[in-house]
Amino acid sequence: MYTEVKTHYWKSRAFSSEYQKAYGEVARNVPKKARGVFLEAACGFGEILKRAYRRGSYQLLIGQDASSEMLDQAHANLAKAGIPVRIETDPQCIERDASGVVLVTDDLLRSHLPAGLADMTVFTFPDFGKKLVPHPVDWKLGDAFQAVAGTPPDLDTRIELRYKHALARLTAKNGTIIIADYGIDGSFPYNHANITAGATRMAEMTHMRLQETAFTENKGVWSDTIEAGQRSFGTAKKGYITFLMRKV
Numbered sequence: 001m002y003t004e005v006k007t008h009y010w011k012s013r014a015f016s017s018e019y020q021k022a023y024g025e026v027a028r029n030v031p032k033k034a035r036g037v038f039l040e041a042a043c044g045f046g047e048i049l050k051r052a053y054r055r056g057s058y059q060l061l062i063g064q065d066a067s068s069e070m071l072d073q074a075h076a077n078l079a080k081a082g083i084p085v086r087i088e089t090d091p092q093c094i095e096r097d098a099s100g101v102v103l104v105t106d107d108l109l110r111s112h113l114p115a116g117l118a119d120m121t122v123f124t125f126p127d128f129g130k131k132l133v134p135h136p137v138d139w140k141l142g143d144a145f146q147a148v149a150g151t152p153p154d155l156d157t158r159i160e161l162r163y164k165h166a167l168a169r170l171t172a173k174n175g176t177i178i179i180a181d182y183g184i185d186g187s188f189p190y191n192h193a194n195i196t197a198g199a200t201r202m203a204e205m206t207h208m209r210l211q212e213t214a215f216t217e218n219k220g221v222w223s224d225t226i227e228a229g230q231r232s233f234g235t236a237k238k239g240y241i242t243f244l245m246r247k248v
């Protein structure tokens, strides 16, 4: 699904000092000695998983990604850090009472992992998760919609709702869900009140309760510009926003 080119592209960002700093701060939400099951959704190189392994005392840590190429890279990354890790190709085989560190090939938008699996689920992604790769069926549905309605569907909003539903489904009741968003193509609004309002509403719709939001300025993560034609919410600032949610 994801080409090698994209894997390389993400590598240069994920291992930059700015992203490493951001991952460290997101991972501070993992309580020391936390137990149970930890899930990093769309884990890429597994940088949050690595930190959760070191901070917590989880019985099971899962890194989920749709790309098997990416999971091979995550495997090498975790193994290099001395973490015993295995790859699983069938998400349905993973049970809550399993143990260890597992990387699993699974599409977040059509996940086959069991419901209520994780006590903490973390999702770090640029651009509100909208670059999540949708299943080919979803593109076909979008084309069919356009043919009938004459306008393209609001695929972005549907993907955002879908991944939030998916994160909530994968998390146990009263579990924690963390979404760290790296903004829109290199920029982030200074005044993020409307983003927080939108996130609150979406949380209600997806069985989550928004507990906290935090905006962290991180000078290197993004450039300053909002290019013409992009959605703009106000003055751009470099950084990322973290939503801390509770599954209800």
Ligand SMILES: C[S@@+](CC[C@H](N)C(=O)[O-])C[C@H]1O[C@@H](n2cnc3c(N)ncnc32)[C@H](O)[C@@H]1O
Pocket (backbone or CB within 6 Å): 002, 010, 014, 041, 042, 043, 044, 045, 046, 047, 064, 065, 066, 067, 070, 106, 107, 108, 109, 123, 124, 125, 126, 131, 132, 133, 134, 135
């Ligand atoms: C932008 S990288 C972010 C990786 C990681 N979360 C991080 O912050 O470093 C996007 C990752 O999401 C994965 N991905 C894209 N669409 C996906 C989907 N529908 N389900 C699961 N993973 C997906 C890609 O393979 C890639 O590893």
